[in-house]
Amino acid sequence: YWVRTPQEQEEISGHVQIYNENGYEAEINSYIDSDEYIQNFGDNIVPYPRSIRSVVGLKNEAFNQMFSLLRGSATNDSDKRAKLISSVAANLPTPIKPLAIGNGASYGNTEKRFTIAFSTSQAPARLGKLSRQECVVNYSQMSKMVQNIQKTGGKIISISKVA
Numbered sequence: 001y002w003v004r005t006p007q008e009q010e011e012i013s014g015h016v017q018i019y020n021e022n023g024y025e026a027e028i029n030s031y032i033d034s035d036e037y038i039q040n041f042g043d044n045i046v047p048y049p050r051s052i053r054s055v056v057g058l059k060n061e062a063f064n065q066m067f068s069l070l071r072g073s074a075t076n077d078s079d080k081r082a083k084l085i086s087s088v089a090a091n092l093p094t095p096i097k098p099l100a101i102g103n104g105a106s107y108g109n110t111e112k113r114f115t116i117a118f119s120t121s122q123a124p125a126r127l128g129k130l131s132r133q134e135c136v137v138n139y140s141q142m143s144k145m146v147q148n149i150q151k152t153g154g155k156i157i158s159i160s161k162v163a
Contacts, residue, residue, distance in 0.1 A: 005065035007062060009091060049066055061094060068096055111139070113138055116142070
C-alpha cells in the first residue's frame with residue numbers, strides 16, 4: 001500500500017475503517033507493517049513512488065494514477081488538493097491530462113517527422129533479404145501509415161525520428 005495510489009475503493013474503505021476503529025498510529029502501522037511495504041522497502045530503504053513505472057502485481061491503472069499526481073519522476077508532491085477521489089471511488093480509469101502552459105508543456109512529437117522502415121513481403125527476396133521500404137511521415141500521419149502497412153501485409157521494421 002505504500003507509496004502508490006489505492007487500487008480500488010475497497011482498499012480506501014479498509015484504511016478508513018482502521019483509522020476510525022484504532023486511530024492514526026494503527027493506520028500508519030497498517031502500511032509500514034504490510035507485506036507489500038516490507039517486500040519493497042524493508043527497514044533500510046527510504047520509500048519512493050514505485051508505481052511511476054509499471055510494477056508486477058499492480059494494475060496498469062496505478063501508473064496512470066501516480067502519473068496524474070506526479071507527472072513524472074523529476075517532480076514534487078507538494079500539492080495538497082485531492083485529485084483521485086472520483087476516479088478511485090467509482091473505479092473509473094484516471095485520464096492523463098496534458099500539461100498546462102509552461103513546465104515543458106510545449107514539448108511534443110506533433111511537429112516532428114519520423115521514418116518508418118517496413119518490409120512489403122513476408123517471403124524472403126533474392127539473396128535472403130526482405131524487400132525493405134521507407135517512408136517519412138509527420139506525427140499526425142504515423143498511426144494511419146502504420147495501419148496501412150499492416151493491412152497490406154507489411155511488417156514494421158523500425159520507426160525513428162528524423163534528425
